[in-house]
Amino acid sequence: MWSFLSFLGLLLVTVVSAISTTGDRLLVILDDVADKASYSQFLGDLEGRGFTVAFETPKSESLSLFRLGERAYDHVVFLPTNSKGLGPNLTPALLLQFINQNGNILLALSASTPTPVSFVSLLAELDIQLPADRTALVVDHFNYDTASAADKHDVLLLPAPRPSRSDVKDFFGGSSTSLLAFPRGLGVTLGAGELLTSIVRAPRTAYSYNPKEASEAVGSDDLFAAGEQLALVSAFQARNSARFTIVGSAEMLQDAWFDAEVKTVAGATAKTDNREFAKRVSGWTFQELGVLRVNWIEHHLNEEGVANMSNPEIYRIKNDVTYSISLSEYAWSSWTAFAVPANDVLQLEFSMLSPFHRLPLVQDAAQSTAEAAVYTVSFTVPDQHGIFNFKVNYKRPFLSNVEEKNTVSVRHMAHDEWPRSYAISGAWPWISGIAATVAGWLAFCALWMYSAPTEKKKENKKTQ
């Protein structure tokens, strides 16, 4: 009975901890713990997915992201706070350290509360620019909710976000008809770094302005950014795959905008898709989506009639070799077979200093299962001896980084591995030369020993 109970408990633990690949301790930071009521559905969804949610205010004495040098929480959600700074417990250096220790952060900004200085310098560190005056508002006079913002145009209605590149997996887009409400939000501009990706961009006619200073008209000096340069929801994935997401409008996570009724400029009424979008954005940030795992890597000699050992440490030049890698992707609650997005390829590099081969890996259906996809490629080792690496360097937007390196030696041909000289037609005259010499030598020996003098010679001798 007891063992059954403990087994049940173990099962419960695995079910609950299976929610995120990096842990379930979630900290929500807001001004007043009572404020959480307006985010009840968002936070309820997180708890429903298995997160243990704790609440703190920035001023709290007990607040600490670390305990004994280790992370005290796995994920942090920052909801807008009115305070100018965030206090000594949430300095930019501590937040960076949190990211460096694989912690994930979801940061919700708002146009109605100025962004704390702590975040301004943290974002500057990540090459994300906020509007200079810290209170900016994104408006679009062409895509707004006529029901709630007929005059101010500050509730943007956005179509379902789509990836800007065709080779990126679509994690955030819902159905093509769904609409996102983006009320009173802040837009940021992203630097040119490869770790930054925008999830939702502003429509082409949107722009950001300061409502206090440029209330009459936007001049060329006041304009921070406009059009698709403005990122409304953007993501940063560090090299250690820790994730940092900025949602420009905290209001879009509030209950009021989950499944709210909105009316487009064209006059159609629709329900917002904010709840689903909030689920996807938080799920991606907290490592429930797009997490890749390498199950195993195997390479072997692919030649007939030779011992077929797995992962040998040495190959010979011009050997035929097969390489396989098994990959799984985490999707919400379970590991699934990882399918490379359309238009994208998983590539294997065989490199010494620089790659000699860079070949596409193709999924092998025979070895793949529902939990793991096996990708494989066969190729010929280059005719250059040295220390080589099998390298899979798969870094893509929104997918956790895969960087696998297996080192092998490549030796040159041994003296007895070359083709024999009789197999080379150019050597035939030389071989026949040896045969002629041998025949001549044997005949000479026989003649020298057994030849009788001729009569002619005798006569010659006599005359001498």
Place this chain on the structure above:
Amino acid sequence: MRFLQQFASALLLVAAGTAQAAALWGFDDASVSVIAKKAAEGGSKEKFSQKTPLATPIALGSLDTLKVLLTAKDDGSAKRPHQAFLVLKEQASGLEAPFPLTVKENGKAVVQISQKDIPVQLLLSAQPLRASVVIASFGATQGLNTPVFDVQINKDPNAAPPTYEKPLRYGKQPDIHHIFRDGPKSPPKVVSLFFVLAVLATVPALFIGWVLLGANVNHLTKALGTAPLSHATFFGSIVAMELVFLLYYTSWNLFQTVPVAGLVGLVAVFSGTKALGEVQSRRLAGER
């Protein structure tokens, strides 16, 4: 009946269209001029309206300034809008650069653009840039977003063209296939066979030459009669040594070859002293 229904619905649509058109942002008195830096070169000035965009692209030299003037109108009356942008768009990639117009209270708006204001990604465009005017503001009046003219960027042929390095983006990289060195080559087999025959032909040529000179093996019976064992083993050991070499070529390694070659050599030395002694005795007897 059905036609009537369709007609009625079309009529309704038109009515709705006119109802919406009642509150529209627009512009008037619009002109675009290119001001050359040197007054002598002059400039050009063309008028456009929101309905009729200019058909020919406007050329913008490296030192010229593009000046756009217009009067914004809210439903026909001049008014200042909150958003008045001239947007330049690179047509291949869809990249856009907004240039806000400076608008006065009476709706008169102006913007001046020179090549140094335009982002480098747009400057490098092969096609002309498409310029559109966006005028919109708060309230119920519908905004205007319409293309008005194209801008052809003429770069300074004397100056170095602006360079732009694409930022790194994670994605697939081009395939690399190692190019193997050329393998060793042999001449055509016909040539090899010709020389094989030429080399082998020397053996009969040598034998014929010897025979013509009177070579024979007439003393074989005499030699075998005097020292049969030593002659057989000596000549046999010479043949055996060649066989050892043949085996070394085909299958043996050095460790197998050396002892056997030593053994054969020893036999050749011992039998050779006897056999060659017999040959010497024949010479001393004057038979050679």
